[in-house]
Amino acid sequence: MLEARQLETKLASLYKAGKIVGGVYLGKGQEAVSASLGGSLKWKHDVFAPLIRDQGGRTAFGEDLLDCARTYLGSVEGPMRGRDGNIHRGRPAEGLLAMISHLGAAVPVVTGMLLARRLKGELDGVVGATCIGDGGTSTGAFHEGLNAAAVEKLPLVVVVANNQFAYSTPNDRQFACEDLYDRAKGYGVAGHRVDGTDFLACLRVIGGAVASARAGGGPQMVVANLLRLSGHGEHDDGSYVPDTLRAGHLGQDCMDVARQQMVDSGYATAEEIEGWRSELEDRVQRALAKAQQETKPDPWHETWQACSQNPALPFEA
Amino acid sequence: MLEARQLETKLASLYKAGKIVGGVYLGKGQEAVSASLGGSLKWKHDVFAPLIRDQGGRTAFGEDLLDCARTYLGSVEGPMRGRDGNIHRGRPAEGLLAMISHLGAAVPVVTGMLLARRLKGELDGVVGATCIGDGGTSTGAFHEGLNAAAVEKLPLVVVVANNQFAYSTPNDRQFACEDLYDRAKGYGVAGHRVDGTDFLACLRVIGGAVASARAGGGPQMVVANLLRLSGHGEHDDGSYVPDTLRAGHLGQDCMDVARQQMVDSGYATAEEIEGWRSELEDRVQRALAKAQQETKPDPWHETWQACSQNPALPFEA
Amino acid sequence: MSITYVDAIREAQEQLLKDDPRVFLYGQDISRFGGAFKATKGLADAYPGRVLDSPISEDAMVGMAIGSAIDGMRPILEMQFADFSSVGFNQIVNQAATHFYRTGIPVPITVRLPSGGTPGSGPFHSQSMESIYAHYPGLVVVTPATVSDAYQMLIESVALDDPVLYCEHKFLYRWLKAPKIDHDGLPLGRARITRHGRHATIVTYSAMVHEAVRAADRLQQESGWEIEVVDLRTVKPLDMDTVLASVARTGRLLTLGESFPWGGVTAEVVARVCSEGFHLLDAPPKRLNSRDTPVPYHPNLWAAHRPTPESICIAMRELLSF
Amino acid sequence: MSITYVDAIREAQEQLLKDDPRVFLYGQDISRFGGAFKATKGLADAYPGRVLDSPISEDAMVGMAIGSAIDGMRPILEMQFADFSSVGFNQIVNQAATHFYRTGIPVPITVRLPSGGTPGSGPFHSQSMESIYAHYPGLVVVTPATVSDAYQMLIESVALDDPVLYCEHKFLYRWLKAPKIDHDGLPLGRARITRHGRHATIVTYSAMVHEAVRAADRLQQESGWEIEVVDLRTVKPLDMDTVLASVARTGRLLTLGESFPWGGVTAEVVARVCSEGFHLLDAPPKRLNSRDTPVPYHPNLWAAHRPTPESICIAMRELLSF
């Protein structure tokens, strides 16, 4: 989560310097939620479908820093080889899905992967998780996917990061219920609520939801309340977020809260944390430097094939 | 409702005799629910989007018997002129929508009509209503539509006729919540529950929901529990419905209940009701006889134009 | 003993379930009920746990099939009607079609689309969507016209690593019968010369193959014309070798399809023949599609909406008189 | 003073709101925020209550627009990107497109689709969907290529009783400027000869009009070829009169588009020219589309995925050398 913040801070300045290929969407302020989820999942064992604000979860799940650096900097060595970018990167064979842009679309895909595990007899102790925003809950895909997971009683964990806005659209133009948490019962899934700025609470509630799913408790929905501490993307100043909201409880930075909580609990001293920070800054720097030097995609070396090789088919060139 | 039953009984036998163009889907057993809704709405004032089992509601709303007879018997005089059929008929200009087959799709359309009324300043005292099945609640269209209506606080009434099956699929393969009623809260809409076999209860609860919406109470969702007393369509024997269910409370015929309730309450005597029945049978018979004699659609007189006339456009012939 | 087109689809699924533990079926009412068209009858009992009823959620159905395929399964998804795949459109064209290109991980799903018109089915139970899906890179679109192809191409679709839209024609379900499954060994992606001729070529697919053959027989009887009928079998990829070779022999081309007239298979075939084999043509190519309206409900209108042996004969006589 | 393509779209909406009380705007982030591309900037303040933010529910958004249109309004729906209209596909092709035919009641909705590729946008923010929607009877699909057309065609789209897919090209948004809105009076449904020539015709639309003109200029400079460029303006209906007249003058045809290569506008135009004007062609017609993969993300790949002046020149030289 610290690594994610370091990385994203760096990405933001690279974006401002015009060094990034495409857009930059940050998870600033959402690291506690995202990392609590990613950190509860096991690489190559569980399934994780991150969304646009899940650098924290990616890192905690076990994604290589280089995958990120390479995608943002347009290296052909990245997992998407220049064909898709940035937040869309993934390693589906390792359980890290590569999102499409259409919100909600990952919910049934994770569900389907879990169904596959069940059919193969490999579901035991496995969890599939995905994040979605407050805005994403309005999609039919979210509804159909969560409902189908509930019918199949699969160990799906959906974390709704309610950052009060979908791009510029506030909650009151997005839904009319008092709390998105109220939806859980209507799907017959276990519901949880958490203060997304409180790191320890996130660890407990989100970690708990993952543990429940893993133990056979069926689908789980966690609603985390928080604010994003950046614009929608780095092109956006987020000026539609009222100052009062920023100044209030939800506006506190989960990183500060986490640091304090670690120190208070004696888990680490302020110096130790500062040490991690500079070590991570170094690693981030190295990964970015390496990626920056790598070859860019070249149309002459691109196969331009949308279908997998199949010699039996007389595909058009 | 009595008229609807008469009509549909007749349609079923015409279907068996091979006289009907296309399929026949009946609302047998669902008349109390449907008619309670249709009867609470005002023709040319409110909006009603019936689904496949809403003959009861159509009749109560004010649809002409002939519209029905003509569509089933393939008369070109029907409202759809042979271009679409049977349950898909409607008179949108009078507030009776013409359904497409895709389940859930009517929910946002009714919502949009109500939005139009608001924008025109004509919303006062208006209600828009639609029915949907237990199966239809699994569609993304239902979710997106109901959510949008809730955000706009429009006077939409959605009646979920939970007849325990979607075609052959039982509730437990359709959703995992204990009661679909639990969904209302998650949308921030008023929720209601009713025994769909109990005519007086339907009148009260569904009529009440319509009245609430009309009075400015915002969107309403009513879940009615019942069974359909026919197959999915007349081609289907419904043998997947367990006998125990048929023999139980939900298996009782709402028409019998209604008759008893009318008699008990002194609203009508058994003789009077029998009188209505035979009068209605007559009317149904006449409408069908008239429609049967009318001209059938003729491809040489069909315009074959999917777009409305627009001389400015060089449309392809 | 004979086997119908829909039986062939059922038997192919049975064979697949038997041979390949990765195969499972997902769709509305396909389990104990056996599906709206009985294409999965008995399979739930024979393969418990592998034939699953889905909620009415086409978008999630496709999404789940994709997820399971990413994880190594070979799902066969039944849409109750092709027309309802419009609800799962996003997952088909944006998730399934792009996944291999984006990630290198293929998505071997087969989506069965009960397609095409039958009298009295109306605008929402009659659609032919092959022209829509074929537009998208990354999708394979197959359109079997014979009982044996219905069987064999379903087997091969599931074997393919790429997403396949398997368009099965409802009109053929019970009407088309064969003494037995008897495959000529043509692989997926190859067209077939269904009827040999030398005066003109009709390029078509699915149910229209049979209407084309009827028209060709009539033209032969009435006027001695010998019409070649090419059954594309898969509309994407298109077997242009077979098409061009036929046009080279006959010099005249009609493309025939049941989907809407703007764009689609008939346009693509004409455009490619004209670009790649312009000099082979002795007359302007012709196209025949359904009419440019939704599919009408009443049988009188329906019969005039899609091409018929009569309208094909008229078009062919024009083509031949050129 | 000059006005950009996206400003023209904004001004047209302002004019429409001003002139017609039936008009309202609905879409994600279009109200106070002014839309992802600022195409509705300031309109919410100027027309309170008539510029509404929607939830992220494309299916419901289209459904609601349809309902409001049935009830007499003239909604303009903004999709944040054309690519997301895939989620509203069912309502567009099955509800909006069929309603007039089925009931006789027209559905005057205008759906704005920010279309086409820009570097770094990737597979889901770059799509051109005109070829998909044009397939469906009952839909009108317009593709403005100039600032004045962007304005004028939006005004006319809203005036039309039928559902219109208004495909606005994101690449043109800020790059394309004009001194002022200055319309030549061509109605919706008529193509324009953007550049006159006599050796060959390029039929195209939207952003590709500009690439075609660039290629034509280059061919003229380098080799003296005079290339005619036809801007279709609306891809459905297609103005075949103008296209055929041009081909009659030049004898050579290239069709050019940015959507995927299978089917679509380029196929439809070639197929119709060949069927209706075969004798006008002195050489086999050619087509140029994007490549048959999803739109790639990296600018290096993106630039080679869509047609460019270079690839157009290569195709044209082949065509001219025939």
Ligand SMILES: Cc1ncc(C[n+]2csc(CCOP(=O)(O)OP(=O)(O)O)c2C)c(N)n1
């Ligand atoms: C189906 C769909 N429609 C529209 C968009 C465009 N879009 C991208 S992000 C976004 C806002 C998302 O808001 P939310 O779900 O709350 O997530 P947040 O950005 O707040 O984390 C929108 C509208 C999209 N990606 N998918």
Ligand SMILES: Cc1ncc(C[n+]2csc(CCOP(=O)(O)OP(=O)(O)O)c2C)c(N)n1
């Ligand atoms: C989107 C969509 N998918 C599939 C169908 C096919 N279909 C028609 S009716 C039906 C069952 C509907 O069940 P339910 O909603 O419970 O209504 P009921 O028939 O029980 O009244 C199905 C699956 C459809 N009409 N629309």
Ligand SMILES: [Mg+2]
């Ligand atoms: Mg949000």
Ligand SMILES: [Mg+2]
């Ligand atoms: Mg039901």
